[in-house]
Amino acid sequence: MAQVEIIGSPLSNYVWSVRIACAEKGVPHVSRPARPHTPEVDAIHPLGRIPVMRHGDVSLFESRAICAYLDRAFEGPMLVPGDAAQAAGVEQWVSFAITAADPAIVRAYVLAYLFPGTPDGAPDPKRVAAALPALEKLLGVLDAQIGKAGYLAGASFTLADIYLVPMLAVANRLPESKQMLAGSANLSGYLQRQLARDSVKSTAPPPPPPKG
Ligand SMILES: N[C@@H](CCC(=O)N[C@@H](CS)C(=O)NCC(=O)O)C(=O)O
Numbered sequence: 347m348a349q350v351e352i353i354g355s356p357l358s359n360y361v362w363s364v365r366i367a368c369a370e371k372g373v374p375h376v377s378r379p380a381r382p383h384t385p386e387v388d389a390i391h392p393l394g395r396i397p398v399m400r401h402g403d404v405s406l407f408e409s410r411a412i413c414a415y416l417d418r419a420f421e422g423p424m425l426v427p428g429d430a431a432q433a434a435g436v437e438q439w440v441s442f443a444i445t446a447a448d449p450a451i452v453r454a455y456v457l458a459y460l461f462p463g464t465p466d467g468a469p470d471p472k473r474v475a476a477a478l479p480a481l482e483k484l485l486g487v488l489d490a491q492i493g494k495a496g497y498l499a500g501a502s503f504t505l506a507d508i509y510l511v512p513m514l515a516v517a518n519r520l521p522e523s524k525q526m527l528a529g530s531a532n533l534s535g536y537l538q539r540q541l542a543r544d545s546v547k548s549t550a551p552p553p554p555p556p557k558g
Contacts, residue, residue: 350375350416353386354396356551359452359512360409361397366508367413369545371422410440413505425505432500439491439499439506443513450477450484451513451523459520478522485523488514489530496536503543511540519554 391407
């Protein structure tokens with residue numbers, strides 16, 4: 347039986363999400379670390395983005411498509427419920443995570459620290475400051491949503507949480523967002539609970555090396 351291969355740096359939030367999906371489904375997988383735009387990624391994703399997946403004859407790009415495959419091809423708890431209204435609610439928040447949370451949390455803010463693009467490699471304070479209003483607004487929306495039923499899309503862990511948790515986990519390592527999260531009672535409790543979840547813990551990327 348072919349093994350599922352998840353190709354992409356484990357540090358990417360989207361790679362982490364797909365690996366959590368494997369763990370939730372009980373699908374063993376091998377993680378093949380690879381940066382975007384490297385040959386094994388380019389062979390599958392037309393724009394060289396991670397994650398990509400191989401499983402026997404099946405190769406896929408785009409995390410949502412990979413998660414759909416994992417959910418349908420394997421037994422195990424459904425990542426998206428069967429009920430039409432509940433499924434649409436989960437898809438709504440998956441879409442929100444990809445199109446609103448990821449740009450505000452990861453692209454605009456986290457990457458200003460991780461890939462500052464400055465001559466000395468230090469974060470550009472103006473770029474960080476410019477990201478904060480949207481970040482604060484977004485975390486406020488998420489805090490209110492999670493306050494309703496305990497998870498992003500209802501009262502149980504779903505694909506929507508699989509997308510959100512890696513974004514919050516990486517934000518929780520940086521100063522301004524850590525402070526915002528600490529002040530968001532629903533969101534901070536949620537994050538701590540999800541970080542202790544087996545599927546999240548077992549796929550977590552290694553912590554960044556200490557500075558200095
Ligand atoms: N919509 C894609 C987004 C994937 C994505 O943006 N991955 C980032 C790493 S987290 C990447 O490969 N960036 C390189 C690039 O955009 O060129 C998915 O859900 O898989």
